[in-house]
Amino acid sequence: xKDFLAISDCSTQQLRELLDESSSLKxxxxxxxxxxxxxxxxxxxxxxxxxxxxxxxFQVAMLDLGGHAIYVKPEDIGGIGKREPIKDMARVLSRYxxxxxxxxxxxxxxxxxxxxxxxxxxxxxxxxxxPCQAMADVLTMKEHLGRxxxxxxxxxxxxxxxxxxxxxxxxxxxxxxAVASPAGYELDAASIDTTNGFAAGCLVQTNDPRAAVxxxxxxxxxxxxxxxxxxxxxxxRQDFAGFEVNADLVAAAPPHAKxxxxxxxxxxxEISDDVVESPNSIIFDQAENRLHFQRxxxxxxxx
Ligand code: CP
Ligand code: NVA
Numbered sequence: 001x002k003d004f005l006a007i008s009d010c011s012t013q014q015l016r017e018l019l020d021e022s023s024s025l026k027x028x029x030x031x032x033x034x035x036x037x038x039x040x041x042x043x044x045x046x047x048x049x050x051x052x053x054x055x056x057x058f059q060v061a062m063l064d065l066g067g068h069a070i071y072v073k074p075e076d077i078g079g080i081g082k083r084e085p086i087k088d089m090a091r092v093l094s095r096y097x098x099x100x101x102x103x104x105x106x107x108x109x110x111x112x113x114x115x116x117x118x119x120x121x122x123x124x125x126x127x128x129x130x131p132c133q134a135m136a137d138v139l140t141m142k143e144h145l146g147r148x149x150x151x152x153x154x155x156x157x158x159x160x161x162x163x164x165x166x167x168x169x170x171x172x173x174x175x176x177x178a179v180a181s182p183a184g185y186e187l188d189a190a191s192i193d194t195t196n197g198f199a200a201g202c203l204v205q206t207n208d209p210r211a212a213v214x215x216x217x218x219x220x221x222x223x224x225x226x227x228x229x230x231x232x233x234x235x236x237r238q239d240f241a242g243f244e245v246n247a248d249l250v251a252a253a254p255p256h257a258k259x260x261x262x263x264x265x266x267x268x269x270e271i272s273d274d275v276v277e278s279p280n281s282i283i284f285d286q287a288e289n290r291l292h293f294q295r296x297x298x299x300x301x302x303x
Contacts, residue, residue, distance in 0.1 A: 002114070002120055002121075003114040003120055003121045003122065003301070004132070005110055005111060005114055005121065005123045005129075005131070007131045007134055007135075007172060008194060011172075012173065015135070015138075015172055016173070018293070018300060021296035021299065021300065022135070022139050022289070025296055025299070026292040034064070035064075035065060035299070036065060036066030037299050037303040038299070038302055039065075040066070040067070041099070041302050042069070042070065042096070042097040042098055042099075043067065043068070043070070043100070043302070044069075044093050044099070044101070045058055045069055045072060045101050046074075046077075046100065046102040047071070047073060047074065047102075047124075048074050048079075048080055048105055049103050049125070049228070050227065051125075053287055053290050054103060054125060054132065055071060057290040057294045058124070058294050061291055061298055065299060067098075067298075080102070080104055080109055086112045086113055087116040089113070090114075090115070090116035090121075091118075093119070098302050099119050099121075099122065099298070100119060100121045101123075101124045102123070102124055103125045105127050105228055106127065107123075107128035107129065110123045110126055120301035120302060122297065122301070125161060126161065127161060129161050130161045130162050131165045131168075131169075132293060132294065132297065133162055133165060133166075133262050133290070134162070134169040135297075136289040136290045137166060137260060139289045140260065140285050140286040141217075141218055141258075143289075144282050144285070145217055149174040150175070150176070151175045151217050152175070152176045152178070152216050153166065153175060153176070153177040153217070153218045154178050154209075154212040154218065154219050154257075155167075155178070155180070155220045155222075156180045156181075156219060156220070156221050156245050156249070156270075157180075157181060157222055157223075157240065157245075158226070159181045159185055159191075159205070160222060160226050162262050163179055164187060167195045168191070168195055170195065170199075170202060171194070171197075171198030171203065172198050175202065176202050176203075177204070178203075178206055178211070178212035178216070179204070179205050179206070180208060180209040181207065182207060182240055182242075183207055184239065185240070186207075187203075192205055209242070209243055209249055210252045213250075213252050213253040213257065215254065216253050216257050217257060217258065218257065218258050218260055219245055219249075219259050219260070220260040220261070221245045221260075221270045222261065222262050222270065223264070223265070223266055223269075223270055224236045224240045224269060225237070240269070244268075245259065245270065245271045245275055246271070246272040246275055247274055256280075257280065259271075259275055259282065259283065260282060260283060261283050261286075262286070263287055
């Protein structure tokens, strides 16, 4: 495993090992111990889009493991693939640092970085996927439900990067998922086929949020307007009417169903404030687990 670009590139065993390592490092750090396996190592973090959780959790994870992280804004380097080709950036960075993480618009920017870099490349979100988020999410589900196998996720909202990576993780790890989206915002057919190729029938796409949550252990949502889609904001908000995760929708789910959101949340649109703040919300444990998964991933790729 040189890079971490997509859930679909990893075997079930690799994903399980990463989850186990996340739990083990989490316990180690919670008990005050430290693991300095990345002493002297440097991670370059390239961002074309804003970030709170991903940037901070990777930076803290590098510090925790004894290493160092350098945050690079696109304007600092004249853009990714604009001032110079991505293949040149990849080869230059390979001579300075020990790993690259990148958040880009186009997915092919991270795959091209990985193709030309001699060092590990981590996908920190692209328009297509958000694999680090999906792994932190599964870790959170495992902690709260005590199992992964057979867990039923209802993803209510846009068939976007977050939904896609979570679906692929569900397929690889024996979970079930229903994605409820308005017409025109479903997950693409290829991702549905790939997921169901990992585990037949594990993913269902519907236009009915109430049907999706009826037997759910987890109700998950994400913004209706992803980074880069700001010009479509008004149209999307109209098209997604009826898809808010609010008390009414939660009442259609089993009482034990937990609420998840990758954040940032737009209260009053994809989720209501009372649901974010409700006792069944595990949203902030989910955000914390970004750090615990990031440590395990960095250790696996860079130690
Ligand atoms: N969930 C997530 O990736 O958050 P950021 O955009 O703040 O990194
Ligand atoms: N789907 C969202 C996720 C943000 C973490 C986006 O791409 O903007």
